[in-house]
Amino acid sequence: MVPRKRPQPPFSSFGWSLSGALLIALSLPPLGMYPLAWVGLVPLLARWAQRRPSVDYVRELYALLLTTSCCVGFWLLFNPDASRAAFGGVSLFVVPIPLVAAFAVAGVVRDRLGLVAGLVSLAVNVLAAEFVTLAVGMSVPWLVLGYTQADAVDFIQMADVGGVLLLSLWVLLLNVTAFLALPRPGASGDLATSRGASMAVFTALVAVPVAYGGVRTAQADVPAGYTTVGIVQPGVSPRDWDGQEAAVKVDHLAGLSDELLAGGPPRASAGGSTAPAAPPNTSGIRLLVWPQTSLPFMGTDQGEAQLYDRLQRWAEARGVTLLAGALVAAEGVERGHRSPDADEIANAAVLIRPGKPALRYDQMRGVPFADREAAAGTDRVLFDADGTEIATAVGFESMFGDHVRRFTEAGADIIVVLSRNDLWGRSAGLYQHLQFTRMRAIESRRAVVISTVNGISALIHPSGEIEETAGWMDQDTRALQVPTFRGETFYVRHGDWLGRWALGLALVFNLGAIAVSVYAPELVRSRRLAPGPARRRPSVA
Structure with missing residues (x-):
């Protein structure tokens, strides 16, 4: 008797991942379909959760994010100076690298400590990568996730607290909760309950920025x-x-x-x-x-x-x-x-x-x-x-x-x-x-x-x-x-505080997670087992 192939979670194929990369591109100006960014990363997350860290996966992820980069920044090729246009095209190949590194390192953590630890690592890694991109003098910041919400005036008023990086964190949290709300093959009752909680959190994440924006604009300062x-x-x-x-x-x-x-x-x-x-x-x-x-x-x-x-x-x-x-x-x-x-x-x-x-x-x-x-x-x-x-x-x-x-x-x-x-x-x-x-x-x-x-x-x-x-x-x-x-907003006083914290947490969390898995594997062995129904041994006729 041949064992049945284990069913894969939805949206985990390469084709869905490519669709997700295109959704992120469509959410950015000039099209500005910003709600697409709330779920655009879900196919990439589903694919990331299934693939083991490898050179092949890094190449695949780079190709996906390169698609987004080219869709967003293709206009750099329109410069009338041929040499500048050529170098602008080359820069599009560099733009995805920080995000690829963030996903790759988080994949190692996920493989060693489990899905939840991997998602935490991914969130801090992406914010740290964007912070470095904005801080380095030679950078092309067009793929900062927070910029996908540039047209969403009702949702981006909270930028006066944490800048565009806070919006990036918000987009990440929406995608993570949407990913956790996906049905999984063989899900138990506990997993079904967690899916319901994830959908509730997603709804709250959409509502909170609107409420903050309404309060903030209603309390707008009188011009000096x-x-x-x-x-x-x-x-x-x-x-x-x-x-x-x-x-x-x-x-x-x-x-x-x-x-x-x-x-x-x-x-x-x-x-x-x-x-x-x-x-x-x-x-x-x-x-x-x-x-x-x-x-x-x-x-x-x-x-x-x-x-x-x-x-x-x-x-x-x-x-x-x-x-x-x-x-x-x-x-x-x-x-x-x-x-x-x-x-x-x-x-x-x-x-x-x-x-x-x-x-x-x-x-x-x-x-x-x-x-x-x-x-x-x-x-x-x-x-x-x-x-x-x-x-x-x-x-x-x-x-x-x-x-x-x-x-x-x-x-x-x-x-x-x-x-x-x-x-x-x-x-x-x-x-x-x-x-x-x-x-x-x-x-x-x-x-x-x-x-x-x-x-x-x-x-x-x-x-x-x-x-x-x-x-x-x-x-x-x-x-x-x-x-x-x-007057000064919180962001004016403290700048990219979220990026600085994310960079520090990324270094500590990633190194700590890898060290624990190497030197104390008994503490994390149970978490490395993939969730799913118990496999039955094939009977011998």
């Missing part, structure tokens, strides 16, 4: 005041924008700004040799924002000083402070006797203040092959505009919550993001950056102003509500009443 901010989106194609001469680019931006300030056609020049009388500033705007790379690199200190001096006179005549993205030579680069090399040019934000020296902040964090220039800054600089403290994020810096929240901890009242996502066309990256930046507003409870070259420029309220001011390829200007807030 309002700052009138003018956003200028030039709407120039990437090739024309990069190829424009300095005077032409600055004149174009100045003309659009004059039209916004005066409510009429532009009548002044900031970059040319003539300077007609400045139009009256009847808009009430005191802070004017130009997008990333608005001020070209002038080659020498003298050329840069002349440009900034001309802009200062222009701003003084209009009674406005100008915050503009600029290309600059990185700090410490010698410019006295030679022009900097291409790899020595950095992105920066420059504040032009009437009657005061210009201030400059150099981009500190960047995403490889997504940010156009190197991130070379070393110090965070707060800009003051008529008593309003401004934090500035350049490019994809707004992907990193702990970096941005340090500005708020230092006293920032609002956050301004200077960006240009037009290099990849109207791609998924445009919307991912916008939606992920929403997290920074909720984490710090600060309004976020996004200024771009070709879209999408927007105002993000502290509740996460996005108010688009200019769409893709629109040439538009807008005056915004931006609320300013004071």
Whole structure:
């Protein structure tokens, strides 16, 4: 008599695992089907629970998560620079590695100590891997699980407690409880009861963030005041924008700004040799924002000083402070006797203040092959505009919550993001950056102003509500009443505390579990037996 093959749990096949990887991709912007992430990991968990740790399983898991990575970040291949597009494609192969390592190590723990210990290890490992991804300078954080909830405004208000990593933990817990609620072959009455408890916990996990969000938004702080901010989106194609001469680019931006300030056609020049009388500033705007790379690199200190001096006179005549993205030579680069090399040019934000020296902040964090220039800054600089403290994020810096929240901890009242996502066309990256930046507003409870070259420029309220001011390829200007807030959230005070705890627990738990299984196997032998009905010996005829 041939023994019957033991039935496998549902959703444990490779095909289901591939479906789960695709569900995670669909939950991320721009599609933003965020509920799919609540169960998207279940097939991967079912497969992980059945496979013994092996090189073959690691390869399989890497292929699955690589599918998610490519579905989410394929737009990196659209860069018009062929070399950057190629390197961007290569980076997609690196993105899954931290999650693969988290699953692989948890698989070893599960194999030695049982399913529950393996699931605990998996949770802390994933959070630790994401924490390291966000903390390391050369990282591509598009597969952070918390970002799958970027569109779920009702569920992500708790980010002001633990940032995007708390949302990652929440997504993990939803998937684990959904996995434990699956029927299992030969399940006993006790297992059936635990399945019911798992479904109840899943329901509670969905309800708690909604309740917290309702209470938090109902208790929203009254703004300390309002700052009138003018956003200028030039709407120039990437090739024309990069190829424009300095005077032409600055004149174009100045003309659009004059039209916004005066409510009429532009009548002044900031970059040319003539300077007609400045139009009256009847808009009430005191802070004017130009997008990333608005001020070209002038080659020498003298050329840069002349440009900034001309802009200062222009701003003084209009009674406005100008915050503009600029290309600059990185700090410490010698410019006295030679022009900097291409790899020595950095992105920066420059504040032009009437009657005061210009201030400059150099981009500190960047995403490889997504940010156009190197991130070379070393110090965070707060800009003051008529008593309003401004934090500035350049490019994809707004992907990193702990970096941005340090500005708020230092006293920032609002956050301004200077960006240009037009290099990849109207791609998924445009919307991912916008939606992920929403997290920074909720984490710090600060309004976020996004200024771009070709879209999408927007105002993000502290509740996460996005108010688009200019769409893709629109040439538009807008005056915004931006609320300013004071005070600190738990996340602003403590940063990625959850990631730090997870990293420490991952090291202790994983090493401890393996050590116990090696040096005290009698303590864990019973837990290593797979659950299921007792096998009957085949009868001998």
